Amino acid sequence: MFRTEDHPQWGLNPAVQKSTHTRGSLALQVLRLSYQATFVILFRYLKKLTAPAHHTMMTFGCPILCLLQLLSNRISAQWTRDSMLTATGSSVPFPGTDKEFNNLNWGFADSSRNLPITEVHEGNIIKYEKYKNRIEVDKSDGSFQLKDVGKADSGRYKMTVDLDPQRTRILTLEVIDPLSTPSISCEYNPENHTAVLNCTVQRGRATSILWSREEVVLPVSPRQSLSDGNVTFTIWNAEKSDSGYYTCSVENQVSQTNNTYQLVIEGHEPNPRARVGLFLPIILVIAAVLVFSVLLVHALTAFPSTHWSYRIRYIGTSPSLRSTPVHDVPMLVHVAIPLAQLE
Structure with missing residues:
Protein backbone atom coordinates (compact mmCIF):
# COMPACT_ATOMS: atom_id res chain seq x y z
CA MET A 1 0.00 0.00 0.00
CA PHE A 2 2.95 2.32 0.59
CA ARG A 3 5.90 3.18 -1.62
CA THR A 4 9.00 5.02 -0.44
CA GLU A 5 11.28 7.31 -2.33
CA ASP A 6 14.17 8.92 -0.46
CA HIS A 7 15.58 12.24 -1.64
CA PRO A 8 18.48 13.25 0.64
CA GLN A 9 19.26 16.95 0.54
CA TRP A 10 22.05 18.52 2.57
CA GLY A 11 21.69 22.03 3.83
CA LEU A 12 24.59 23.67 5.65
CA ASN A 13 28.16 22.52 5.12
CA PRO A 14 29.23 20.26 8.02
CA ALA A 15 32.21 22.53 8.60
CA VAL A 16 30.00 25.50 9.47
CA GLN A 17 31.47 27.40 12.38
CA LYS A 18 29.61 29.82 14.59
CA SER A 19 31.22 32.05 17.16
CA THR A 20 29.94 34.38 19.83
CA HIS A 21 31.98 37.07 21.53
CA THR A 22 31.46 37.93 25.18
CA ARG A 23 33.47 40.41 27.20
CA GLY A 24 33.13 41.76 30.71
CA SER A 25 33.87 45.27 29.49
CA LEU A 26 31.43 46.92 31.90
CA ALA A 27 33.00 45.51 35.05
CA LEU A 28 36.45 46.25 33.71
CA GLN A 29 35.61 49.85 32.93
CA VAL A 30 34.05 50.38 36.36
CA LEU A 31 37.17 49.11 38.11
CA ARG A 32 39.48 51.19 35.97
CA LEU A 33 37.42 54.32 36.54
CA SER A 34 37.42 53.61 40.28
CA TYR A 35 41.18 53.22 40.18
CA GLN A 36 41.66 56.49 38.32
CA ALA A 37 39.23 58.40 40.56
CA THR A 38 40.90 57.13 43.73
CA PHE A 39 44.32 58.02 42.35
CA VAL A 40 43.23 61.57 41.49
CA ILE A 41 41.53 62.15 44.85
CA LEU A 42 44.48 60.77 46.79
CA PHE A 43 47.18 62.90 45.20
CA ARG A 44 45.08 66.01 44.57
CA TYR A 45 44.24 66.56 48.22
CA LEU A 46 47.37 65.03 49.70
CA LYS A 47 49.18 68.37 50.07
CA LYS A 48 46.19 70.03 51.76
CA LEU A 49 46.02 67.52 54.58
CA THR A 50 47.66 67.79 57.95
CA ALA A 51 50.42 65.41 58.96
CA PRO A 52 48.17 62.86 60.78
CA ALA A 53 45.61 62.91 57.98
CA HIS A 54 48.43 62.68 55.44
CA HIS A 55 49.77 59.59 57.18
CA THR A 56 46.28 58.02 57.37
CA MET A 57 45.65 58.66 53.67
CA MET A 58 48.95 57.09 52.67
CA THR A 59 48.31 54.11 54.94
CA PHE A 60 44.85 53.26 53.56
CA GLY A 61 44.93 54.87 50.11
CA CYS A 62 47.91 53.05 48.65
CA PRO A 63 46.62 49.53 49.46
CA ILE A 64 43.25 50.45 47.92
CA LEU A 65 44.98 51.60 44.73
CA CYS A 66 47.00 48.39 44.56
CA LEU A 67 43.89 46.26 45.10
CA LEU A 68 41.95 48.06 42.36
CA GLN A 69 44.87 47.69 39.98
CA LEU A 70 45.14 43.95 40.63
CA LEU A 71 41.40 43.45 40.23
CA SER A 72 41.30 45.35 36.95
CA ASN A 73 44.20 43.26 35.61
CA ARG A 74 42.58 40.02 36.77
CA ILE A 75 39.20 40.83 35.22
CA SER A 76 40.80 41.95 31.97
CA ALA A 77 42.43 38.51 31.80
CA GLN A 78 39.40 36.49 32.82
CA TRP A 79 36.71 38.30 30.85
CA THR A 80 38.51 38.68 27.54
CA ARG A 81 37.18 35.44 26.16
CA ASP A 82 35.33 33.98 23.20
CA SER A 83 33.01 31.03 22.66
CA MET A 84 33.21 29.06 19.43
CA LEU A 85 30.96 26.36 18.01
CA THR A 86 32.09 24.07 15.20
CA ALA A 87 31.31 20.74 13.54
CA THR A 88 33.23 17.50 13.94
CA GLY A 89 35.97 17.13 11.33
CA SER A 90 36.34 20.83 10.55
CA SER A 91 39.36 23.13 11.05
CA VAL A 92 39.27 25.92 13.63
CA PRO A 93 41.42 29.08 13.48
CA PHE A 94 42.67 30.50 16.78
CA PRO A 95 43.67 34.19 16.79
CA GLY A 96 47.00 35.60 17.90
CA THR A 97 48.10 38.93 19.36
CA ASP A 98 48.16 42.32 17.64
CA LYS A 99 51.33 43.55 19.38
CA GLU A 100 54.96 42.54 19.43
CA PHE A 101 55.98 39.81 21.84
CA ASN A 102 58.91 37.73 22.97
CA ASN A 103 57.14 34.67 24.29
CA LEU A 104 53.63 33.38 23.49
CA ASN A 105 52.06 30.15 24.75
CA TRP A 106 48.88 28.28 23.90
CA GLY A 107 47.43 25.61 26.20
CA PHE A 108 44.32 23.41 26.41
CA ALA A 109 42.33 22.46 29.50
CA ASP A 110 39.12 20.59 30.26
CA SER A 111 37.66 18.94 33.35
CA SER A 112 40.29 16.17 33.44
CA ARG A 113 43.52 17.38 31.80
CA ASN A 114 45.84 20.28 30.93
CA LEU A 115 47.90 20.08 27.75
CA PRO A 116 50.42 22.45 26.16
CA ILE A 117 49.76 23.13 22.47
CA THR A 118 52.47 25.39 21.11
CA GLU A 119 54.99 28.05 22.09
CA VAL A 120 56.52 30.85 20.04
CA HIS A 121 59.74 32.12 21.61
CA GLU A 122 61.72 34.89 19.86
CA GLY A 123 60.53 33.71 16.44
CA ASN A 124 61.03 29.98 17.09
CA ILE A 125 58.00 27.66 17.03
CA ILE A 126 57.66 24.72 19.37
CA LYS A 127 54.85 22.20 18.74
CA TYR A 128 54.07 19.77 21.52
CA GLU A 129 53.60 16.09 20.79
CA LYS A 130 49.82 15.87 21.19
CA TYR A 131 49.22 18.56 18.54
CA LYS A 132 52.37 18.25 16.46
CA ASN A 133 50.63 16.99 13.30
CA ARG A 134 47.37 18.85 13.75
CA ILE A 135 48.31 22.53 13.95
CA GLU A 136 49.80 25.19 11.72
CA VAL A 137 51.33 28.11 13.61
CA ASP A 138 51.98 31.65 12.39
CA LYS A 139 55.06 32.89 14.27
CA SER A 140 54.37 36.54 13.43
CA ASP A 141 51.36 36.81 15.76
CA GLY A 142 51.11 33.40 17.47
CA SER A 143 47.86 32.37 15.77
CA PHE A 144 47.32 28.75 14.77
CA GLN A 145 44.82 26.47 13.03
CA LEU A 146 43.64 23.23 14.60
CA LYS A 147 42.72 20.56 12.03
CA ASP A 148 40.20 17.71 12.12
CA VAL A 149 38.64 18.58 15.46
CA GLY A 150 36.66 16.01 17.42
CA LYS A 151 34.43 16.10 20.47
CA ALA A 152 37.50 15.47 22.66
CA ASP A 153 38.78 18.90 21.55
CA SER A 154 35.90 20.64 23.35
CA GLY A 155 37.28 22.69 26.20
CA ARG A 156 39.15 25.88 27.12
CA TYR A 157 42.09 27.29 25.15
CA LYS A 158 44.31 29.88 26.82
CA MET A 159 46.84 32.22 25.20
CA THR A 160 49.48 33.84 27.43
CA VAL A 161 51.70 36.62 26.07
CA ASP A 162 54.90 37.59 27.92
CA LEU A 163 53.20 36.65 31.23
CA ASP A 164 51.10 39.83 30.91
CA PRO A 165 47.62 39.28 32.45
CA GLN A 166 46.13 42.06 30.31
CA ARG A 167 47.13 40.21 27.13
CA THR A 168 45.83 36.83 28.25
CA ARG A 169 43.01 35.44 26.12
CA ILE A 170 40.68 32.52 26.86
CA LEU A 171 38.58 30.77 24.22
CA THR A 172 35.98 28.06 24.80
CA LEU A 173 35.43 25.58 21.97
CA GLU A 174 32.44 23.23 21.64
CA VAL A 175 32.52 20.55 18.94
CA ILE A 176 29.15 19.16 17.76
CA ASP A 177 28.42 16.28 15.40
CA PRO A 178 26.68 17.35 12.17
CA VAL A 264 0.31 6.40 -0.95
CA ILE A 265 -3.11 5.46 0.43
CA GLU A 266 -5.27 3.31 -1.83
CA GLY A 267 -8.90 2.22 -1.69
CA HIS A 268 -10.02 4.17 1.36
CA GLU A 269 -12.73 6.77 1.01
CA PRO A 270 -14.04 8.99 3.79
CA ASN A 271 -16.58 7.38 6.16
CA PRO A 272 -20.12 7.96 4.76
CA ARG A 273 -21.46 8.40 8.29
CA ALA A 274 -19.06 11.27 8.80
CA ARG A 275 -20.43 13.06 5.76
CA VAL A 276 -24.04 12.42 6.86
CA GLY A 277 -23.16 13.90 10.21
CA LEU A 278 -21.99 17.08 8.50
CA PHE A 279 -25.14 17.49 6.39
CA LEU A 280 -27.71 16.29 8.96
CA PRO A 281 -28.41 19.76 10.47
CA ILE A 282 -29.00 21.19 6.98
CA ILE A 283 -31.36 18.33 6.09
CA LEU A 284 -33.38 18.83 9.28
CA VAL A 285 -33.78 22.56 8.65
CA ILE A 286 -34.97 21.96 5.08
CA ALA A 287 -37.45 19.30 6.26
CA ALA A 288 -38.86 21.61 8.94
CA VAL A 289 -39.38 24.39 6.39
CA LEU A 290 -41.20 22.01 4.02
CA VAL A 291 -43.50 20.68 6.78
CA PHE A 292 -44.39 24.18 7.90
CA SER A 293 -45.16 25.21 4.32
CA VAL A 294 -47.49 22.20 3.80
CA LEU A 295 -49.38 22.89 7.03
CA LEU A 296 -49.79 26.55 6.14
CA VAL A 297 -51.21 25.75 2.70
CA HIS A 298 -53.57 23.19 4.20
CA ALA A 299 -54.84 25.73 6.74
CA LEU A 300 -55.51 28.34 4.08
CA THR A 301 -57.44 25.93 1.85
CA ALA A 302 -59.45 24.19 4.61
CA PHE A 303 -62.24 26.83 4.73
CA PRO A 304 -64.30 28.46 1.89
CA SER A 305 -63.44 31.98 0.94
CA THR A 306 -66.99 33.23 1.83
CA HIS A 307 -66.58 31.86 5.31
CA TRP A 308 -63.32 33.75 5.75
CA SER A 309 -64.92 36.93 4.39
CA TYR A 310 -67.81 36.55 6.81
CA ARG A 311 -65.54 36.33 9.83
CA ILE A 312 -63.34 39.18 8.67
CA ARG A 313 -66.37 41.51 8.36
CA TYR A 314 -67.08 41.00 12.02
CA ILE A 315 -63.46 41.35 13.08
CA GLY A 316 -62.82 44.55 11.17
CA THR A 317 -63.36 47.85 12.95
CA SER A 318 -63.67 50.23 10.02
CA PRO A 319 -65.83 50.28 6.87
CA SER A 320 -62.75 50.20 4.65
CA LEU A 321 -61.46 47.03 6.38
CA ARG A 322 -64.86 45.26 6.07
CA SER A 323 -64.77 45.49 2.30
CA THR A 324 -61.12 44.39 2.04
CA PRO A 325 -60.61 40.96 0.31
CA VAL A 326 -59.19 38.14 2.37
CA HIS A 327 -55.82 37.98 0.58
CA ASP A 328 -55.17 41.68 1.37
CA VAL A 329 -55.47 41.28 5.18
CA PRO A 330 -53.17 38.41 6.13
CA MET A 331 -52.77 39.80 9.62
CA LEU A 332 -56.36 38.81 10.43
CA VAL A 333 -56.09 35.22 9.25
CA HIS A 334 -54.76 33.98 12.56
CA VAL A 335 -57.76 35.58 14.28
CA ALA A 336 -60.38 34.15 11.86
CA ILE A 337 -59.23 30.57 12.32
CA PRO A 338 -60.17 30.26 16.01
CA LEU A 339 -63.56 31.89 15.34
CA ALA A 340 -64.33 29.29 12.69
CA GLN A 341 -63.43 26.52 15.11
CA LEU A 342 -65.92 27.81 17.70
CA GLU A 343 -68.96 27.19 15.43
Whole structure:
Protein backbone atom coordinates (compact mmCIF):
# COMPACT_ATOMS: atom_id res chain seq x y z
CA MET A 1 0.00 0.00 0.00
CA PHE A 2 2.95 2.32 0.59
CA ARG A 3 5.90 3.18 -1.62
CA THR A 4 9.00 5.02 -0.44
CA GLU A 5 11.28 7.31 -2.33
CA ASP A 6 14.17 8.92 -0.46
CA HIS A 7 15.58 12.24 -1.64
CA PRO A 8 18.48 13.25 0.64
CA GLN A 9 19.26 16.95 0.54
CA TRP A 10 22.05 18.52 2.57
CA GLY A 11 21.69 22.03 3.83
CA LEU A 12 24.59 23.67 5.65
CA ASN A 13 28.16 22.52 5.12
CA PRO A 14 29.23 20.26 8.02
CA ALA A 15 32.21 22.53 8.60
CA VAL A 16 30.00 25.50 9.47
CA GLN A 17 31.47 27.40 12.38
CA LYS A 18 29.61 29.82 14.59
CA SER A 19 31.22 32.05 17.16
CA THR A 20 29.94 34.38 19.83
CA HIS A 21 31.98 37.07 21.53
CA THR A 22 31.46 37.93 25.18
CA ARG A 23 33.47 40.41 27.20
CA GLY A 24 33.13 41.76 30.71
CA SER A 25 33.87 45.27 29.49
CA LEU A 26 31.43 46.92 31.90
CA ALA A 27 33.00 45.51 35.05
CA LEU A 28 36.45 46.25 33.71
CA GLN A 29 35.61 49.85 32.93
CA VAL A 30 34.05 50.38 36.36
CA LEU A 31 37.17 49.11 38.11
CA ARG A 32 39.48 51.19 35.97
CA LEU A 33 37.42 54.32 36.54
CA SER A 34 37.42 53.61 40.28
CA TYR A 35 41.18 53.22 40.18
CA GLN A 36 41.66 56.49 38.32
CA ALA A 37 39.23 58.40 40.56
CA THR A 38 40.90 57.13 43.73
CA PHE A 39 44.32 58.02 42.35
CA VAL A 40 43.23 61.57 41.49
CA ILE A 41 41.53 62.15 44.85
CA LEU A 42 44.48 60.77 46.79
CA PHE A 43 47.18 62.90 45.20
CA ARG A 44 45.08 66.01 44.57
CA TYR A 45 44.24 66.56 48.22
CA LEU A 46 47.37 65.03 49.70
CA LYS A 47 49.18 68.37 50.07
CA LYS A 48 46.19 70.03 51.76
CA LEU A 49 46.02 67.52 54.58
CA THR A 50 47.66 67.79 57.95
CA ALA A 51 50.42 65.41 58.96
CA PRO A 52 48.17 62.86 60.78
CA ALA A 53 45.61 62.91 57.98
CA HIS A 54 48.43 62.68 55.44
CA HIS A 55 49.77 59.59 57.18
CA THR A 56 46.28 58.02 57.37
CA MET A 57 45.65 58.66 53.67
CA MET A 58 48.95 57.09 52.67
CA THR A 59 48.31 54.11 54.94
CA PHE A 60 44.85 53.26 53.56
CA GLY A 61 44.93 54.87 50.11
CA CYS A 62 47.91 53.05 48.65
CA PRO A 63 46.62 49.53 49.46
CA ILE A 64 43.25 50.45 47.92
CA LEU A 65 44.98 51.60 44.73
CA CYS A 66 47.00 48.39 44.56
CA LEU A 67 43.89 46.26 45.10
CA LEU A 68 41.95 48.06 42.36
CA GLN A 69 44.87 47.69 39.98
CA LEU A 70 45.14 43.95 40.63
CA LEU A 71 41.40 43.45 40.23
CA SER A 72 41.30 45.35 36.95
CA ASN A 73 44.20 43.26 35.61
CA ARG A 74 42.58 40.02 36.77
CA ILE A 75 39.20 40.83 35.22
CA SER A 76 40.80 41.95 31.97
CA ALA A 77 42.43 38.51 31.80
CA GLN A 78 39.40 36.49 32.82
CA TRP A 79 36.71 38.30 30.85
CA THR A 80 38.51 38.68 27.54
CA ARG A 81 37.18 35.44 26.16
CA ASP A 82 35.33 33.98 23.20
CA SER A 83 33.01 31.03 22.66
CA MET A 84 33.21 29.06 19.43
CA LEU A 85 30.96 26.36 18.01
CA THR A 86 32.09 24.07 15.20
CA ALA A 87 31.31 20.74 13.54
CA THR A 88 33.23 17.50 13.94
CA GLY A 89 35.97 17.13 11.33
CA SER A 90 36.34 20.83 10.55
CA SER A 91 39.36 23.13 11.05
CA VAL A 92 39.27 25.92 13.63
CA PRO A 93 41.42 29.08 13.48
CA PHE A 94 42.67 30.50 16.78
CA PRO A 95 43.67 34.19 16.79
CA GLY A 96 47.00 35.60 17.90
CA THR A 97 48.10 38.93 19.36
CA ASP A 98 48.16 42.32 17.64
CA LYS A 99 51.33 43.55 19.38
CA GLU A 100 54.96 42.54 19.43
CA PHE A 101 55.98 39.81 21.84
CA ASN A 102 58.91 37.73 22.97
CA ASN A 103 57.14 34.67 24.29
CA LEU A 104 53.63 33.38 23.49
CA ASN A 105 52.06 30.15 24.75
CA TRP A 106 48.88 28.28 23.90
CA GLY A 107 47.43 25.61 26.20
CA PHE A 108 44.32 23.41 26.41
CA ALA A 109 42.33 22.46 29.50
CA ASP A 110 39.12 20.59 30.26
CA SER A 111 37.66 18.94 33.35
CA SER A 112 40.29 16.17 33.44
CA ARG A 113 43.52 17.38 31.80
CA ASN A 114 45.84 20.28 30.93
CA LEU A 115 47.90 20.08 27.75
CA PRO A 116 50.42 22.45 26.16
CA ILE A 117 49.76 23.13 22.47
CA THR A 118 52.47 25.39 21.11
CA GLU A 119 54.99 28.05 22.09
CA VAL A 120 56.52 30.85 20.04
CA HIS A 121 59.74 32.12 21.61
CA GLU A 122 61.72 34.89 19.86
CA GLY A 123 60.53 33.71 16.44
CA ASN A 124 61.03 29.98 17.09
CA ILE A 125 58.00 27.66 17.03
CA ILE A 126 57.66 24.72 19.37
CA LYS A 127 54.85 22.20 18.74
CA TYR A 128 54.07 19.77 21.52
CA GLU A 129 53.60 16.09 20.79
CA LYS A 130 49.82 15.87 21.19
CA TYR A 131 49.22 18.56 18.54
CA LYS A 132 52.37 18.25 16.46
CA ASN A 133 50.63 16.99 13.30
CA ARG A 134 47.37 18.85 13.75
CA ILE A 135 48.31 22.53 13.95
CA GLU A 136 49.80 25.19 11.72
CA VAL A 137 51.33 28.11 13.61
CA ASP A 138 51.98 31.65 12.39
CA LYS A 139 55.06 32.89 14.27
CA SER A 140 54.37 36.54 13.43
CA ASP A 141 51.36 36.81 15.76
CA GLY A 142 51.11 33.40 17.47
CA SER A 143 47.86 32.37 15.77
CA PHE A 144 47.32 28.75 14.77
CA GLN A 145 44.82 26.47 13.03
CA LEU A 146 43.64 23.23 14.60
CA LYS A 147 42.72 20.56 12.03
CA ASP A 148 40.20 17.71 12.12
CA VAL A 149 38.64 18.58 15.46
CA GLY A 150 36.66 16.01 17.42
CA LYS A 151 34.43 16.10 20.47
CA ALA A 152 37.50 15.47 22.66
CA ASP A 153 38.78 18.90 21.55
CA SER A 154 35.90 20.64 23.35
CA GLY A 155 37.28 22.69 26.20
CA ARG A 156 39.15 25.88 27.12
CA TYR A 157 42.09 27.29 25.15
CA LYS A 158 44.31 29.88 26.82
CA MET A 159 46.84 32.22 25.20
CA THR A 160 49.48 33.84 27.43
CA VAL A 161 51.70 36.62 26.07
CA ASP A 162 54.90 37.59 27.92
CA LEU A 163 53.20 36.65 31.23
CA ASP A 164 51.10 39.83 30.91
CA PRO A 165 47.62 39.28 32.45
CA GLN A 166 46.13 42.06 30.31
CA ARG A 167 47.13 40.21 27.13
CA THR A 168 45.83 36.83 28.25
CA ARG A 169 43.01 35.44 26.12
CA ILE A 170 40.68 32.52 26.86
CA LEU A 171 38.58 30.77 24.22
CA THR A 172 35.98 28.06 24.80
CA LEU A 173 35.43 25.58 21.97
CA GLU A 174 32.44 23.23 21.64
CA VAL A 175 32.52 20.55 18.94
CA ILE A 176 29.15 19.16 17.76
CA ASP A 177 28.42 16.28 15.40
CA PRO A 178 26.68 17.35 12.17
CA LEU A 179 23.39 15.63 11.44
CA SER A 180 23.13 12.68 9.08
CA THR A 181 20.36 12.47 6.49
CA PRO A 182 17.13 11.64 8.35
CA SER A 183 15.45 8.30 7.82
CA ILE A 184 11.64 8.24 7.48
CA SER A 185 9.62 5.13 8.28
CA CYS A 186 5.86 4.58 8.09
CA GLU A 187 3.38 2.43 9.99
CA TYR A 188 -0.18 2.03 8.74
CA ASN A 189 -3.11 0.57 10.68
CA PRO A 190 -5.83 -0.61 8.26
CA GLU A 191 -8.40 -1.05 11.02
CA ASN A 192 -8.62 2.61 12.02
CA HIS A 193 -6.87 3.97 8.90
CA THR A 194 -4.04 5.66 10.84
CA ALA A 195 -0.70 6.48 9.19
CA VAL A 196 2.31 7.17 11.45
CA LEU A 197 5.54 8.68 10.02
CA ASN A 198 8.75 8.64 12.10
CA CYS A 199 11.83 10.79 11.36
CA THR A 200 15.16 9.75 12.94
CA VAL A 201 18.87 10.56 12.44
CA GLN A 202 21.74 8.14 12.94
CA ARG A 203 24.39 10.77 13.76
CA GLY A 204 24.14 13.98 15.72
CA ARG A 205 21.36 15.42 17.82
CA ALA A 206 18.63 17.50 16.19
CA THR A 207 17.50 20.64 17.98
CA SER A 208 14.66 21.30 15.53
CA ILE A 209 12.41 18.92 13.53
CA LEU A 210 9.90 20.24 11.00
CA TRP A 211 7.34 18.38 8.87
CA SER A 212 5.98 19.81 5.62
CA ARG A 213 4.04 18.82 2.52
CA GLU A 214 4.58 20.72 -0.71
CA GLU A 215 6.29 23.53 1.28
CA VAL A 216 3.32 23.83 3.66
CA VAL A 217 4.27 23.35 7.32
CA LEU A 218 2.28 20.62 9.08
CA PRO A 219 -0.05 19.98 10.81
CA VAL A 220 -2.84 21.81 8.97
CA SER A 221 -5.82 19.60 9.88
CA PRO A 222 -7.42 18.31 13.10
CA ARG A 223 -6.71 14.80 11.74
CA GLN A 224 -2.95 15.48 11.89
CA SER A 225 -0.77 15.66 15.00
CA LEU A 226 2.89 15.78 16.13
CA SER A 227 4.39 13.95 19.10
CA ASP A 228 7.68 12.88 20.70
CA GLY A 229 9.36 16.22 20.04
CA ASN A 230 8.06 16.35 16.43
CA VAL A 231 9.77 13.04 15.66
CA THR A 232 6.39 11.38 14.97
CA PHE A 233 3.78 12.71 12.55
CA THR A 234 0.36 11.01 12.68
CA ILE A 235 -2.57 11.17 10.25
CA TRP A 236 -5.84 9.97 11.79
CA ASN A 237 -8.57 8.48 9.58
CA ALA A 238 -6.24 8.76 6.58
CA GLU A 239 -7.92 9.31 3.22
CA LYS A 240 -6.82 8.92 -0.36
CA SER A 241 -6.37 12.69 -0.56
CA ASP A 242 -3.63 12.43 2.10
CA SER A 243 -1.35 10.70 -0.42
CA GLY A 244 1.68 12.78 -1.40
CA TYR A 245 5.26 13.73 -0.53
CA TYR A 246 6.03 14.47 3.12
CA THR A 247 9.34 16.13 4.03
CA CYS A 248 11.14 15.94 7.37
CA SER A 249 13.70 18.74 7.95
CA VAL A 250 16.16 18.48 10.85
CA GLU A 251 18.62 21.09 12.16
CA ASN A 252 21.19 21.69 14.89
CA GLN A 253 23.75 24.42 15.59
CA VAL A 254 26.16 23.36 12.83
CA SER A 255 24.09 21.63 10.13
CA GLN A 256 20.68 21.10 8.60
CA THR A 257 19.34 18.45 6.23
CA ASN A 258 16.05 16.85 5.13
CA ASN A 259 14.49 13.83 3.47
CA THR A 260 11.21 13.16 1.63
CA TYR A 261 8.80 10.23 1.89
CA GLN A 262 6.07 9.37 -0.63
CA LEU A 263 2.90 8.28 1.12
CA VAL A 264 0.31 6.40 -0.95
CA ILE A 265 -3.11 5.46 0.43
CA GLU A 266 -5.27 3.31 -1.83
CA GLY A 267 -8.90 2.22 -1.69
CA HIS A 268 -10.02 4.17 1.36
CA GLU A 269 -12.73 6.77 1.01
CA PRO A 270 -14.04 8.99 3.79
CA ASN A 271 -16.58 7.38 6.16
CA PRO A 272 -20.12 7.96 4.76
CA ARG A 273 -21.46 8.40 8.29
CA ALA A 274 -19.06 11.27 8.80
CA ARG A 275 -20.43 13.06 5.76
CA VAL A 276 -24.04 12.42 6.86
CA GLY A 277 -23.16 13.90 10.21
CA LEU A 278 -21.99 17.08 8.50
CA PHE A 279 -25.14 17.49 6.39
CA LEU A 280 -27.71 16.29 8.96
CA PRO A 281 -28.41 19.76 10.47
CA ILE A 282 -29.00 21.19 6.98
CA ILE A 283 -31.36 18.33 6.09
CA LEU A 284 -33.38 18.83 9.28
CA VAL A 285 -33.78 22.56 8.65
CA ILE A 286 -34.97 21.96 5.08
CA ALA A 287 -37.45 19.30 6.26
CA ALA A 288 -38.86 21.61 8.94
CA VAL A 289 -39.38 24.39 6.39
CA LEU A 290 -41.20 22.01 4.02
CA VAL A 291 -43.50 20.68 6.78
CA PHE A 292 -44.39 24.18 7.90
CA SER A 293 -45.16 25.21 4.32
CA VAL A 294 -47.49 22.20 3.80
CA LEU A 295 -49.38 22.89 7.03
CA LEU A 296 -49.79 26.55 6.14
CA VAL A 297 -51.21 25.75 2.70
CA HIS A 298 -53.57 23.19 4.20
CA ALA A 299 -54.84 25.73 6.74
CA LEU A 300 -55.51 28.34 4.08
CA THR A 301 -57.44 25.93 1.85
CA ALA A 302 -59.45 24.19 4.61
CA PHE A 303 -62.24 26.83 4.73
CA PRO A 304 -64.30 28.46 1.89
CA SER A 305 -63.44 31.98 0.94
CA THR A 306 -66.99 33.23 1.83
CA HIS A 307 -66.58 31.86 5.31
CA TRP A 308 -63.32 33.75 5.75
CA SER A 309 -64.92 36.93 4.39
CA TYR A 310 -67.81 36.55 6.81
CA ARG A 311 -65.54 36.33 9.83
CA ILE A 312 -63.34 39.18 8.67
CA ARG A 313 -66.37 41.51 8.36
CA TYR A 314 -67.08 41.00 12.02
CA ILE A 315 -63.46 41.35 13.08
CA GLY A 316 -62.82 44.55 11.17
CA THR A 317 -63.36 47.85 12.95
CA SER A 318 -63.67 50.23 10.02
CA PRO A 319 -65.83 50.28 6.87
CA SER A 320 -62.75 50.20 4.65
CA LEU A 321 -61.46 47.03 6.38
CA ARG A 322 -64.86 45.26 6.07
CA SER A 323 -64.77 45.49 2.30
CA THR A 324 -61.12 44.39 2.04
CA PRO A 325 -60.61 40.96 0.31
CA VAL A 326 -59.19 38.14 2.37
CA HIS A 327 -55.82 37.98 0.58
CA ASP A 328 -55.17 41.68 1.37
CA VAL A 329 -55.47 41.28 5.18
CA PRO A 330 -53.17 38.41 6.13
CA MET A 331 -52.77 39.80 9.62
CA LEU A 332 -56.36 38.81 10.43
CA VAL A 333 -56.09 35.22 9.25
CA HIS A 334 -54.76 33.98 12.56
CA VAL A 335 -57.76 35.58 14.28
CA ALA A 336 -60.38 34.15 11.86
CA ILE A 337 -59.23 30.57 12.32
CA PRO A 338 -60.17 30.26 16.01
CA LEU A 339 -63.56 31.89 15.34
CA ALA A 340 -64.33 29.29 12.69
CA GLN A 341 -63.43 26.52 15.11
CA LEU A 342 -65.92 27.81 17.70
CA GLU A 343 -68.96 27.19 15.43
